[in-house]
Amino acid sequence: MVDKGDVEKLAELARINVSQEETETLAKEMSDIVDFVSQVQEISGDAKPVIEHKNIMREDGEPHEGGLFTDDLLKTAATAKGKNIVVPKIISND
Amino acid sequence: MTSISDIRAKLLSKELSVEEVVNAALQNAKAKESYGAFLELYDDTKEQAEYAQKLLDEKGEEAPALCGIPIAVKDNMLVKGHVATSASKILDGYVAPYDATVIAKLKEQGAVLVGRTNMDEFAMGSSTEHSAYQKTLNPIDDTRVPGGSSGGSAAAVGLDIVPVALGSDTGGSIRQPASFCGIVGLKPTYGAVSRYGLMAMGSSLDQIGPLTTNVEDAKIVFDAIKGLDPKDSTSQSGKEVETSKKMKIGVPRDLMKEGVDEDVLNHFEASLEKLKEQGHEVVDVKFETAKYGIPVYYIVMPAEASTNLARYDGVRFGPRVEGKDFNESFSKTRTEGFGEEVRRRILLGTYVLSSGYIDAYYNSAERAREVMRAELREIFEKVDVLATPSTATPAFKFGEKSDPLAMYAQDIFTVPANLTGNPGISVPMGEVDRDGVKLPVGIQFVAPHFGEERLFTIGSDVTGEEYTK
Numbered sequence: 001m002v003d004k005g006d007v008e009k010l011a012e013l014a015r016i017n018v019s020q021e022e023t024e025t026l027a028k029e030m031s032d033i034v035d036f037v038s039q040v041q042e043i044s045g046d047a048k049p050v051i052e053h054k055n056i057m058r059e060d061g062e063p064h065e066g067g068l069f070t071d072d073l074l075k076t077a078a079t080a081k082g083k084n085i086v087v088p089k090i091i092s093n094d
Numbered sequence: 095m096t097s098i099s100d101i102r103a104k105l106l107s108k109e110l111s112v113e114e115v116v117n118a119a120l121q122n123a124k125a126k127e128s129y130g131a132f133l134e135l136y137d138d139t140k141e142q143a144e145y146a147q148k149l150l151d152e153k154g155e156e157a158p159a160l161c162g163i164p165i166a167v168k169d170n171m172l173v174k175g176h177v178a179t180s181a182s183k184i185l186d187g188y189v190a191p192y193d194a195t196v197i198a199k200l201k202e203q204g205a206v207l208v209g210r211t212n213m214d215e216f217a218m219g220s221s222t223e224h225s226a227y228q229k230t231l232n233p234i235d236d237t238r239v240p241g242g243s244s245g246g247s248a249a250a251v252g253l254d255i256v257p258v259a260l261g262s263d264t265g266g267s268i269r270q271p272a273s274f275c276g277i278v279g280l281k282p283t284y285g286a287v288s289r290y291g292l293m294a295m296g297s298s299l300d301q302i303g304p305l306t307t308n309v310e311d312a313k314i315v316f317d318a319i320k321g322l323d324p325k326d327s328t329s330q331s332g333k334e335v336e337t338s339k340k341m342k343i344g345v346p347r348d349l350m351k352e353g354v355d356e357d358v359l360n361h362f363e364a365s366l367e368k369l370k371e372q373g374h375e376v377v378d379v380k381f382e383t384a385k386y387g388i389p390v391y392y393i394v395m396p397a398e399a400s401t402n403l404a405r406y407d408g409v410r411f412g413p414r415v416e417g418k419d420f421n422e423s424f425s426k427t428r429t430e431g432f433g434e435e436v437r438r439r440i441l442l443g444t445y446v447l448s449s450g451y452i453d454a455y456y457n458s459a460e461r462a463r464e465v466m467r468a469e470l471r472e473i474f475e476k477v478d479v480l481a482t483p484s485t486a487t488p489a490f491k492f493g494e495k496s497d498p499l500a501m502y503a504q505d506i507f508t509v510p511a512n513l514t515g516n517p518g519i520s521v522p523m524g525e526v527d528r529d530g531v532k533l534p535v536g537i538q539f540v541a542p543h544f545g546e547e548r549l550f551t552i553g554s555d556v557t558g559e560e561y562t563k
Contacts, residue, residue: 002445006445007441010441010444010445010448011441013444013448014400014428014440014441014444015407015421015424015425015428016425016428016429016432016437016440016441017425017426017429018429018437026438026441029438029498030438030441030442030445032498032499033392033442033498033499033502034442034445034455036388036389036392036499037389037390037392037393037446037455037459038389038454038455039386039389040386040389040390040393040455040458040459040462041454041458042386043383043386043462043465044457044458044459044461044462044465055327056327056328058324069191069192072191072192073191075189075191076188076189076191076410076411076412077409077410077411078408078409078412078413078414079414085409085410087409087420088416088417088419088420088422088423089419089420090419090420092419
């Protein structure tokens with residue numbers, strides 16, 4: 001069961017704004033979906049533990065020439081100045 | 095429909111130049127613009143065609159298999175210097191700063207990339223109705239959907255605009271639209287094709303593959319794009335499994351007891367009979383965990399998608415909607431940028447991963463996935479391939495699946511292969527009559543990991559095409 005309070009909390013965590021009306025629809029739809037997917041617990045019980053995830057590492061050698069991709073990557077940002085991405089202020093003064 | 099070998103023969107005999115082939119594809123795309131297969135036709139095809147022609151003139155018969163072949167690309171793969179949006183407003187105008195590995199490989203072969211195709215936003219959907227930009231119509235019946243999420247790619251091939259399009263398949267997004275559009279679609283073994291430069295949805299499920307007019311072409315494209323890639327640590331150059339000419343085909347009939355269209359079932363049984371006549375053996379198998387495929391998938395996929403889509407914050411990619419501070423900008427950008435289905439899946443993913451629920455949902459789903467893998471391994475000790483219909487029904491009408499769970503049920507036969515990493519192929523098995531229109535339906539085969547050759551062999555026995563390894 002997913003209620004309106006849950007949807008509001010999830011939306012806040014996921015950084016998505018939902019309207020009052022949307023909250024109601026989503027609570028209903030997500031409840032149906034969560035009920036439906038709960039059946040996984042019927043077969044997962046006696047399962048062996050999930051295979052361990054492993055990292056595949058590589059040597060951190062032979063770097064490419066500095067700045068090779070900087071301009072192309074900066075172009076994809078919403079706002080940039082010089083060699084920096086400009087972001088809205090995070091810490092306020094008050 | 096035109097195949098790779100049809101075009102290659104004409105290029106080699108100099109009956110047509112690469113430029114003529116490419117221009118014909120572009121003209122055809124413009125003539126069929128109302129189908130909405132493409133989001134954009136590229137403006138640098140002339141240069142690409144010149145490069146291909148040069149390669150072809152130099153090497154002749156030795157030129158790579160895809161040299162001079164026009165190819166369409168799903169809008170979630172990066173082609174350097176071109177816009178790529180995953181059919182989402184949140185990436186409106188985003189220009190790819192590098193080539194995806196599959197794109198680099200195609201370019202090296204001299205393939206000509208003609209444009210990017212429509213899709214469900216971030217590959218979330220089974221009808222392409224979730225694109226933020228446009229509808230795509232089914233090539234056979236324009237009142238119906240082409241399937242999804244690679245619906246634009248399937249339509250581009252089904253409309254005979256290009257012989258090949260790339261798609262991506264997270265839960266059936268290549269095989270289901272291939273079935274709905276009467277063409278061949280291959281989802282390779284997980285890791286067989288590099289995902290570098292593919293916008294991630296469910297990272298443990300996503301795989302790039304070809305949509306083509308026949309099985310031989312699927313093999314040609316698969317050979318061109320597969321292989322270990324240091325830029326994707328989940329990619330592998332696995333050992334190909336043995337393929338015999340006569341196979342033992344397992345049919346999980348329990349899965350087809352309800353919800354499958356009767357005409358689809360009749361075509362499926364007829365295809366199996368045809369395969370028996372060709373010397374294959376057909377046996378019933380139990381695949382008991384398969385029915386849990388959809389519930390497992392709708393936990394794992396949203397969980398991974400919600401994590402992957404956290405990067406769209408209005409800072410590094412795409413436009414930003416300004417707010418009074420960082421957090422408000424962040425939320426406003428995502429609220430305006432993401433469509434309804436994407437928002438729903440992000441919230442669902444956030445839910446199944448949140449503390450208090452992660453064990454009951456996400457961890458349970460991952461354990462269930464392991465049970466499925468184990469069962470499938472056992473099945474493949476007894477049979478060479480599994481066969482099911484690709485989809486339970488032919489293409490449905492626009493707006494018919496407005497309930498999310500009804501849309502999710504589309505993937506019933508296709509999701510198990512994504513959850514277990516096995517390769518699957520959909521090939522056309524016949525047509526069913528709906529309101530006087532003959533709609534194509536596909537048969538799906540699934541093989542052990544790196545058993546693509548088995549899929550090509552059995553698939554070509556269904557289509558009746560000449561196929562030699």
